[in-house]
Each structure stands twice: as C-alpha cells, then as structure tokens.
Amino acid sequence: MLKKLSQTLAAGALALGALSATATRIQAQDTVKVGVLHSLSGTMAISETSLRDILLFTFDEINAKGGVLGKKIEPVVVDGASNWPLFAEKAKQLLEQDKVAVTFGCWTSVSRKSVLPVYEQNNGLLFYPVQYEGEELSKNIFYTAEAVNQQATPGVDYLLGELERKKFYLLGSDYVYPRTTNLVLKEYLASKGVPAANIREVYTPFGHTDYQQIVAEIKQFAATGDACVVSTLNGDTNVPFFRELANAGIKSEDCPVMSFSVSEDEFRGLPTKDLVGHLGAWSYFMSIDTPANDKFKKDFFAWLEKSTVPGIEKKGRVTNSPMVLSYIGVYLWKAAVEKAGSFEVDKVREALYGATFAGPGGQYTVQKNHHVTKNVYIGETLADGQFKILKAYENVYGEPFLKGTFK
C-alpha cells in the first residue's frame, strides 16, 4: 500500500517535472531575457530604483506593441545593493546563468568599472545611462550617458558666453567623477583664455555638512561680480551648501551655481527655494515642451498608477535625464536587434552603430565610439523643482576622451 502510494507520487512528480519543462521551453521561445542591474537597497537605492521603474515601464510599453523580433521582453531584475563587488557577481549571474541578451544598469562609475571585465569576458552587452567622467571605452558597453562634453563643457560655455563669467569656483565631492571632470574643465577653461588665478578648485568629503568656510570664500571670490560656481557636489551634500549660500545672501545674479549632479529626482529631497535661479545642464529636462515628452510623461505616470511592482513609489514621481537615457537605451537596442535580425551580441553591436531614435529629449544617434549624439539643455531652477530651459545645444557629439584635447 505504502509502496504504491510512493510510486504514484513519484510518477506524479515526474509528470509534473516534464510538464513544467515543456512550459519553460515554450516560454523561452516566446521571450527574450533582459537584465536590469541596479541597486535596489543601500545608499544608491534612492536614485537607482527610479531607473528600474522606468526600465520595467519601457519593457511593458514595447511588449504591448508586440515585443522585439516578435518576442516579449522578460526582465530579470537583480539587486546590486550599492555594493560594488556584488555588482560583478550579479552581472556574472545574469550573463552565465540567465543568459540575458542585454543588460541595462549601473549608476556609479565604480559599479560600472566593477562589472566591465565580466561583460568583456562573457561578450555581454551593457547600456550605461548616467552622466560620467569618460576616459573609458569598452566594446561591450554602450554609454547612453552624457559624456563630459555633453554636460560640463556646454554648461561652462553658457557661463562664459551668455553670462560672461570670468572666474570659476570648481566645487565637488571628493571622488573620481568630480576630479576627472574638473581636470577636463581646467584644461578647457585654459584653452578659452581663463587664467589659472581665476580658477579655484575645492573638494569636500562625502556627507560634509559644514559649508560655512567655503561659502565665505565664495562670497569674497564673487565680490568682483564676474564669478560663478561649477558644482559637482553629490547628492544630499547640496542641501547644507545651498542653505549656507542662501543665508549668506549670495544670489544667482551675483554668482550663479551650475550643478551637474542635481536633477529633478534629487529635488524631491532638497529645499528648492534655496536653489531658485541656479543652473543645471542635462540632456533632458522634465519641462521640455514637446509632444514626444508629453506622451512619455503621460504614459509613464499612467503605468505607475497601475503598476503592481511591490514597493514601487507612486506619489510625487518625476522624470529626469538618467531615466530618459535608460528609456532610449532600450529603444536603441530594439532598433539594432530588429536591423540585425538577431539577438547575438556581435551582430547587435554592428547594427547599433548609427542607430537612431526620436525620444523625449530630441534625436538620439549611436556613434561609432559607443556614445550617443544628443541635445544638451541649460536650465534654470524654478521654485517647484523644475527647470526653465534657457538654451539648447543641438546634436552634441559625445566624446569620452577629453584629457589633453584642449591644448
């Protein structure tokens, strides 16, 4: 009796196993696996969770229109947990275990540097969406991100040209992005005839809260009326900085601050009142007034409303440049796959060169050097945490290697 029961059970289990095996095979034929590699916990989660959300939205949008090459996108979301070695492990898992066709991910440069060898070894494909310092080019990574000449140099051009600034206070957090960007900017300013005596360069540690001394220095630096601050301060250190600046009575007319790391998403935790009139430079602003952007925002917010992703934030959401660069990355990849007629990395890479997409921030074209030609906008902060667009630089070619090019 007992024996019979166990036999039945075993047979049942076998049948069940066979059934589920066929099920996965059928599923595998209809879908293509795509990796999402972002920090969903830890310090970077605040910024990176938005990118996961926009990617899931993009996949749903594409799937609703029939998917890529007739296959539905099946996202494989992994959590890098703001832990750089873990990023490499998760990337390995995506490539070797899940065999994803492409990965969208990373925010900090150090996380990208940590997964780079994994993608090169496995000949994978990674799309990287966040402004960065350049000086890198891998055949397995496509950088939809703003290179330094698609954000920092147009920003400085605006300060030099439209605002006629002659003295530059370069203020940044103490890590690789600000230091490399400022290195390039110093060369650039020198090539524009700004003497070294008119440039100050100051770094503060992460989590620095006491900007009294720096603001006092800026006040005297700006007494000549032709100075500005170029800020690569990261994340929430902007709060004490701008608060101190406002309390010292330094207004944007006296000394405008051009920030490269403050986007609409960061404004959610900043006292925007203190930032009014100061400047930002990005390849996309939520306030861009085009039908394409309107549709993008409307669709994303509608998707958020209905989303069943556990723990997703639905209230007070915004769109910003890294989100849009993630979004267009997916569409550029889709265009390339359809052109190549295959998901194979080598074929897709060839097809990506010259691929174009008309997105929320304008036209995007993939260059031979794995960067993307796009529009760059200069905006002024408004009290509601949005930017008023002051100037657009159209179709700026992305150039990752800038050190030593301005001599």
Add this chain to the structure above:
Amino acid sequence: MPRLLAHLLLLLALLAAPLRAADEEQDEPAPELAAPPPDRARLVAALLAPAAEQVAAVRALVGAEDAAIEPVLTAWRAGELFLVPLPDGTRVPATLAPAAAHAPGAAPDQLVALAVADGRPILAPASTADSPEPNVRNTNIAPAPLLIASRQLRPLDTSAPLRRAIRDVLEVAGVSDPRPHVRRESIARIGQSHKTEHLPLLLARLEVEKSSVVLRTLREAVALLRLSDPDPAVRAEAFVTLGDVRSLIAAARFKEALALPVGDPSAPSAADAVGMRRSLQRIEGHWARVNFAGNLFRGLSAGSVLLLIALGLAITFGLMGVINMAHGELMVVGAYATFVTQNIFVSVFGAGSAGFHYYFVAALPAAFVSAALVGLVIERSVIQFLYKRPLESLLATWGVSLALQQTFRLIFGPANVQINAPSWLQGGATVADVAFAYNRLFVIGFAALVVFGVWLVLNRTPLGLLVRAVMQNRQMASCIGVRTTRVNMMTFAFGSGLAGLAGACLAQLGNVGPSMGQLHIIDSFMVVVSGGVGNILGTVFAALGIGTVDQVLQPVLGPVMGKILVLFAIILFLQWRPGGLFPTRSRSLD
C-alpha cells in the same frame, strides 16, 4: 518692523486688487486707446524691427524715462516676450499672463497676452467666426481677451549682442531705480565695466544718493572708472578712495597690474604703483581682519554644533560609562520630531503663514521629549543589563542603532525629508564685512543655553545630586538608599533628550534622513574623549577647540586635508594626555 510693513503693504495690495479689476472691466468696452507715450512707441518699434536693426534701436533707449521699459526688456532677455499674430496679419508684441485674472472661466493653462504698448490684454476679434489663425482660439464672447494655450507661441529671439545691449540699457536705468538693491547692482556692474562714458551719470547720482550701502558701492564704482583717467592726481585720489572702501575688485586689478613686467606698455607708472601698493595694503589688511573675525565666528559656530551633538553623549558615555552607539539615532529621533512638528504646523496654520514660522519653538521640546522616551525604552530593554559590561553595551547599542535606522526607513521612507527653516532663521546680517548667518547665531546661543541648563540640572537640583552620587559609585549610592535603577533611567533619558535637541538643531543646518546619525556619531565620541570622559567642562572646551581649529585649517588645506589633520592632531594629543583635556581623577582602581 520691515515685516510688519510688508504685511501692511500686502493687505493694501489685496484690498486694491478688486478695485483694479473693476477698473479694467469698465475699460474693456472702449478698445480705442490714446496713443502710447513716445518712449513706449520707440520700444514697440524696436521689438518689431528686423533683427539687424534691433541692437541699435535698443541702445537708443538708454536714458528713456518710461517705467514700462525695464520689465519689458527684462522679459525679452529672459525669453518671455512674444509677438502675438492677429487675424489681420499684424503682430503685436506682448507678455503672457495667466488668463484667470482677466477672463473668468478660462482654463488654468490658458493665457492672455498683455500688449507692450498699453499693458492691457489683447482682445479677441469681435467676429464669431473661427479665427483664421489655427493656433489662436476665439472664445465667441466679444470683446473678451484673446485666450492662448501655452506653447502656441515661440518667444521673440535674442542674440548675444542684443542681450548685451539690453543689459546696458537696464544698467543705466537701474542707477536711478527706487529699489536700493537694484541701484546697488546696476552701479556695481557699471563700476566693473570700464565704461567711462557713464561716469557723469554716477557722479550725478552721488549728489542725491541717501542709502549708505549704495553710497559705498557708488564711491567704489566712480573710483574704479577713474582708474583710467589721464590725470595722475585723479588716479591717485581714486587709489585712496578704493582703499577707503576696501574694494576687492580694485585689489584684484592692482595685483594684476603690479604683476606686469617692467617695460610692459600697460604697466603702471612709478607713482601709480606706489599708490596701488599703499591701497592694496589697506584693502588686504582689512580683509585679513575680516577673515580672522569670520574664522573665529565660524569656529565658534562649528564648535557649538559639535558641542550640541556631544553633550548628550558626555552624559550617557562620560558620566554613565555606556558606550552608546545609538547616540546618533537618538539625534535622528529629534530631527524627525522636528519634521513631524513642522508638518503639524503646516496642516494647522498653513505653509508660509505667520504661525508656521514658530513651529521650531514647539519642535525643540517635542524633540527633547521624544528622544528621551526612546532613550528610556533603550535603557529599560537593553542597557540596564549591561552596566558592568561596557564592551557588550557597545555591540548591543550598535544593534539598536541599526534597528532604529531601519525603523526610520519604514516610517519616513529611505529618502531625506525636507525641513523648511522658519523665516527668522533664514538669511543673515553683515557687520563690518563679516557675515553672520542667523541660524548659526541661533545655534551658538542655543548651545550656550543648553550647557547652562545641564550645569543647573547636575549641580543645582536634587536629581543632579543623585546622578553625581550614582555615577561616582553605584554600589555605595545604592547602599545608602538611592534608587540607582531609577537614577540610571532618568540620567540616560536626559542624555538622550539632549541628543534629540541636537538633532532638532541639525535639521536646520543639514539633511534629515535615516542614516544622518552615522555622520555625527564619530564626531561626538571624538569630542567627549578628547575633552576627558566624565567631565562636561572638558566637552565644552574640546568642542569649541576642535571647531575653531577645523575652520582655521580649512581655507589653508581644504576641507578634506583639514579634517584629516584635525583627527591626526587629536590622536597625538591623546597620546600625550590619554585622559583628555580634563581627566577625571579618582582613587578607584578600574
């Protein structure tokens, strides 16, 4: 007093608004208008001129009297001026404003165009037919203002030379503006600009200017323009004046000129060089004194922040001997209490109302009580079992700190929360060129008050007596009938409450988020240890000392190196005096 005036003005404006609206309604049926004043006509002509002639047309407006020119040019430069196409093919320069004020019943995103010529809304054509312009909607109610949806019109273009011309016109107009800050900015720009043709304008203003702040800028601007005067005597006088007004702009120019090699055609003459040097010396001497005083103030303020965050720890760690790693999280409790109080005030009084600005007064006791309660719970649940085992208390409180951080995340979310400073803590005063921010002044005063309060509690109350007795010798105090568990509980809660007060103050200076406590915990231990464990006075001196050294080193070494050097100095200091500034001497062997 100025705020009172502002409120009065606001009230007047509110009262006047309906009247004005009524006026406009009466005016509307009579669209035929008097010809605009001549300056305005020139302005309109300049706006409609072909791009090539605009710069000259704008420059011709220098010195025009019409008060409407300034806002129109400002709008033009900012890209907020539009040419509104009319059905008859003409285009009318106008600024856009929300429609609600002029056309009741308009959708919130609709705008009306205010014509530059008369400042009134452009009216829709009287015909009931659809407007021939596809992008301009006719509302069929004649004569109603023309309604425009945003984005239909592109702003009138400007080029860089045109913007410069506009700026020049605005600068000259700004010299006699009724608002002192506009006058001051315009005068300062002219002073920096080398535009000697505006010297007579400034001299005329010098005769009538009353505001002392503007007067200083005016004297500086005049002297700066006179630096290029051909007469050496005038130049010499300018050097003296620039020294008098401590002009930083002049100092930069003098340094540049004096650095030129001898024989350079633009190098100053010998007499000029002497004048420049003398002036430069006075200017630099003044600013060195300003920086010295500023450093002292900033050091005092940084020290006060350190003092506030360390004072609670000086009690829980210094007096009680509990290595409390959750001290930072107790501050966060205080900061979130401030956030909650702010939100309560917003919902009761409304954001920006007069009542709202006093939320911080209520937030301080709220922060103290809530942090003290959390401290009480920690003491009862964890610490009371660990008084004899300080190392275990380190691990246990660290665990508590992680648990608290996660709790904050669950309740308030992982992102930072926004705390708006009350109006009386915003801005600052400048006395003799040294800037004093109000929130920094407040922190200094508050820290002094808290230290005084702690001293009172410890030395002038029965509780203080018991605390000191228990802290000196727990067993002995227990023997003579002191309820030591109760005293422990009260003392730990008191120290925690002080941490809460520090958190409320930090909320006015920096970020409030779940992990903000981690930023400050090291600093607070550093202060208590270098001051001497068990001694409140030591904490006070160590905090002020570390703050001042940090601020003095920062401009020389930068914030990163400055901080490293401070830490290094503390290590060396503790090697020399392991007990800190004021070591507690006792006969017990422990």
